[in-house]
Amino acid sequence: MLESGSAVAVALGIAVATLRAAAPLLLAGTGELVTERSGVLNLGVEGTMLVGAACGFIGTVIGGPALGLLCAAAAGAGMSLLFAALTLGLLANQVAAGLALTIFGIGLSALVGFDYQGQPLPGLATTLFPDLATRPPLVQQVMLLDPLVWLAVASPFAAAWFLRTRPGLLLRAVGESGEVSFALGYSVRRIRLWAVLFGGVMSGLAGASLSMAYTPMWSENMVAGRGWIALALVVFSAWRPVMLLFGALLFGFVTIAQFQAGALGIDVSPHLLATLPYLATVVVLVLISRNSARLRLSAPAALGKPFHVPS
């Protein structure tokens, strides 16, 4: 059959690696995109991902992957509920509240996960396919695409579809102007709450995809900044889900390519290679942003502005 060195195998390997690297970005990014389309800017993605990662890991250790996913989703929802209480209920500044959530989440996840550090866990793919390690390379690659990766790839499409349904249009309307939507009789706060909760659940699952599947472990701060990348990718995508898919795959691919180049012995300093994913994202953003009218139309107009229910 095809050995691990052949061109097809290498290409498949790169594709699978890109998808796996992009999965947490896609999950968290889609959640944040929906949140932002409703007008709420939640900068607490990194903290939420960490809490989701810790709880997902603990849940899996206690009761298997299903419980783990449930715990991660619940943890993400809990964190975002806290954020919603502050920003939707108490009208706190969204930027500061999100940053506070991240700081809180980093600490909370470390506290909660303290006793579970260094606990080995079979990855999600191995749990589903116990003989994964012995399979031929090509089959193995496909098996490594665990359910969370599939969910991650499907989410932007699901979000794109949703945003065109009636509830989705409503959400977008709320994101453009809370006042107008309210005047039309819609409960702005409730819609935003659902959007924020959705974002939280997705961020929790994104964290779980790291601690349950990609690198099955819990360790303090293991998300290592991916929440911030996801936030940046939402901006990159101009708040359009399919662009988010493109952005996440681009970022994931260039990260993998950076390592490929290193392993191929290309004579560039590893530090400069490490800048490639970031530079690539900026360059592509510049290329796609040049149409100024389109950009003005794509940022949700009410993004970041608190909405007070008039009395």
Add this chain to the structure above:
Amino acid sequence: MRLRLERRATASRVMLYASPLAAVALSLLAGALLFALLGRDPWMALRIMFLSPLQSRDGLAELALKATPLALCAVGIAVACRANVWNIGAEGQFTMGAIAGGGVALAAGDGGGALLLPVMLLAGVLGGMAWAAIPAFLRTRFNAHEILTTLMLAYVATQVLGWLVHGPWQDPEGFSFPQTRQFPPNALLPALLPGTRLHVGALLALLSVLAGTVLLGRTLAGYRLQVVGLAPAAARYAGFSGNGAVWLGLLVSGGLAGLAGVCEAAGPIGQLTPVISPGYGFAAIIVAFLGRLHPVGALLASLLMALLYLGGEGLQITLQLPLAATGVMQGMLLFFLLGVDVLILYRVRLDVGAVHV
């Protein structure tokens, strides 16, 4: 029966000053509970966290030292945010400022004399400005949103620093470790308080607060900047250049972040190493917002954040409390601060059986 928020006619001046105090009181209570749950004496823990850093000359100096880069960056970010310009990547401008200033120090060798330090500081400011000019250009020319460009460039700046200290600027007598030579004595910031690490950078931070206040409150450019941020359509109608505000906001915040960077390198560190900033650029964002986007507020908030850092260290050292606990404590304090702030613009009303929307 429910609680609702009713907007006040005017912002409550009482709550403006009382809300931080109320928030601190609430966090103290929540913190005491947290420490008790973790098996420590709550009052001792609170004392160590909030009072101990303030109880010695050295402690106060360290507080000011830690607050300096936060204040410098936060003033800049506050100015930028007033124009709705989101400089999330101040961290990168900080790093570039350190590189620029450090580069001057390393190039000067033993020369330069008394002029070296001012040139270094200027280089730091220019370095930060140059790095911020890139997102400014990309935004004004290509409509690339600065949230993304500044953040991505922050990561790039870290890698550039890594490349420099591993490669071209590596100390030839440093056993191939990633660090530059140590800066010559005339390239180091003079101490402000003898026997402590507090350096002239603190004065520069105070100056920046003054300059920021003047810029926002007294200059036409600052006025234009704020109108662009508050009412973009009105600003366009009045002929205020949105692009001009973007440039001003990014250059000011970039320059101040760069100044903070060179001060850190030429102050407590004394050379360039792979890690110049433990996240000041990001922490400054929250400092700016805690300070309600006003330079004086940013100064006060930077002192508070510095106190939280120092207190957290103290808790680790003295009570062997895990670092994670201080992160939770900091988050809680910030939550309370943000939550109680609502009472400035709104009052809480209790509706008893009333018709509500």
Add this chain to the structure above:
Amino acid sequence: MHATRRTLIGTALAAPALLTARQAAAQAAMPIAFVYVSPIGDAGWTFQHELGRRALDRELGAAVKTSFVENVNEGADAERVIRKLASDGNKLIFTTSFGYMNPTLKVAGQFPATRFEHSTGYKRAENLATYSARFYEGRTVSGMVAGHMTRSKVLGMVAAFPIPEVLQGINAFALAAQSVQPGTQVKVVFTSSWFDPGKERAAADTLIAQGADVLTHHTDSTAVVQAGEEKGIPTIGYNSDLSRFGPKTCATSIMMDWDAYYLRRVRAALDGSWTATDTWDGMAKGMIRMAPLGANVPPAAKAAAGAAQAAIMAGQPAFAGPIKDQSGQVRVAAGSAMEDKDILSMNWLAEGVQGKV
């Protein structure tokens, strides 16, 4: 409380040589502090140091009172933490990361009666000792194992930064593997981070995709071993025994064991014989140990590993010529061996290693 501590330090300053058994008994337990660069976790660089600290508690009981501070940023923060530990009365302070070198030196100058030990650094003072381990010895042994186990003659190494200690390890690994199967290649990927499990995973996947069929790493997480377990590729762990993360595929791990060293140094401090030495021990002194070989290691590899280990412990030099670097230049002539000072500042990769420094 502060006054009492200062008095104690004052007495200690006045009569450092009088640390007799009588005074040691009369005083409370000797306070000893550790400064860690990362969270302790359950495996990794810091965890191994923590094991050493626990050994002190276990073996010396009431004679010492140990404490630690974790996650201390290299840079300006480190100096403050180290100084606080010194001024709090700690008599022996271990700083466990290279980036603490200059801060430790500065504080050592300010507290002449306190003893400091800095790991992996090169600056010493009368009260500042340095210590490190010959990690590369473990690499030689594991290289023998890898050399026997590889069929593709391509080995993969996920490393953090191209600093001498990492390069020593890579070269030793490659040379040993090449001694088993000449022409074996080692592909290196630098992740630019000591701890980022996701990146390490991506790097590991890349190396496997490029044909590596044995992996090892010089990073602080367990991601590489886990990648190997998932894909059925043998791995060699680093820092701690990582076999539980790769029960079927982890061939062995290179472990640091600081217990004996710490006990030796603390005992010297207790009985007054402590001096500022430079220690660079390896397998012979038990500072580097190999984890038990896994079931997947073939007998020939086991034998070779055992022989290599015995040779190292008998004093065989690690980098014995002829050794050429990537560009073909001869770095060590035939018949000679590298001296310590050259090993210490190694900044090149050996022939057959693919990667850019």
